[in-house]
Amino acid sequence: MEDQLIMVFRILLATVLGGVVGYERELHNRWAGFRTHILVCVGSCLVMITSIYLSTSFSGQANADPGRLAAQVVSGIGFLGAGTILHSSSHIRGLTTAANLWMIAGVGLAVGCGLYIPAIVTTFLAYVILEYFGPLESMFRTKRLKTPWLLNITAMGDSSSHSNIFELLDVYELVVQNLKMDNIPGGVEMTLEIQATSSFDEALFIAKLRQINSVKEVSLACLKEENGAENKRGKKS
Numbered sequence: 463m464e465d466q467l468i469m470v471f472r473i474l475l476a477t478v479l480g481g482v483v484g485y486e487r488e489l490h491n492r493w494a495g496f497r498t499h500i501l502v503c504v505g506s507c508l509v510m511i512t513s514i515y516l517s518t519s520f521s522g523q524a525n526a527d528p529g530r531l532a533a534q535v536v537s538g539i540g541f542l543g544a545g546t547i548l549h550s551s552s553h554i555r556g557l558t559t560a561a562n563l564w565m566i567a568g569v570g571l572a573v574g575c576g577l578y579i580p581a582i583v584t585t586f587l588a589y590v591i592l593e594y595f596g597p598l599e600s601m602f603r604t605k606r607l608k609t610p611w612l613l614n615i616t617a618m619g620d621s622s623s624h625s626n627i628f629e630l631l632d633v634y635e636l637v638v639q640n641l642k643m644d645n646i647p648g649g650v651e652m653t654l655e656i657q658a659t660s661s662f663d664e665a666l667f668i669a670k671l672r673q674i675n676s677v678k679e680v681s682l683a684c685l686k687e688e689n690g691a692e693n694k695r696g697k698k699s
Contacts, residue, residue, distance in 0.1 A: 468576075469511050476507035476573045479585040483566055486592050492559045502563055503570040506535045510574025532571050539567040562588065609658045609686050610639070615671065616679040618649040626674055627652075634667055635659055649678070655685075 480503025481496060488495035513531035565588055572581040617624055631638065640655040658664075664682055671680050 472511060472573050473504055473507055475578065476503045476570045479503055479569050479573065479581060480566055482585055483562065483588050486589055487559060499566050503566045506567040506570030507574040509535050510571045514575060535567055535571060539564050609662065609684065611656050611658055612683045612685055613654040613656055614681040615652040615677060616649065617676045618678060619676050624676060630670055634662065
């Protein structure tokens, strides 16, 4: 009876810890919010409790490995995390929430095997990171990405056939702030507002774009503001 009360306490603690992190995600309208985090944390806690119980109850009678079920939670949570990731041609969203679900599953496993203090500390750190490190991350990104550019591309084929263009953007670490695509006879016109690092070599970038068979015309203009006036340094080919 005492053992089962401890099990119930662990499940309740997993509910609280999962709810703490889920609450922060819910405040920011993320795809996996309050209930999802609680269910993941409680479910993984229950799996860990069951795994320990089986290995203890059937010790010597079967090959009961207490880590086997826990390992399945760690790998299986990836499918749930993948469902929170949204991918578009210009950016990916949901990676933080996916990583958070994986982390909260680990918290549930820790609670399930009685590691209360590490689980509580991890939950506290996760909440602080999610709630307060966002502006810090944006500051780092702002310092690294300094120069805005306007990129215009005329390419043949439909929009689904231009993945190599966006792959080149990734190679040059260009962040797409805005993307507009218009259909033209036989192809598309793309207008992209991008952010580039200070080491960005625009001439080489244009040359690489020109090597893509579907690309017919490229123009690139710097939009960096100096002394309140917009300075456009354009290149066209």
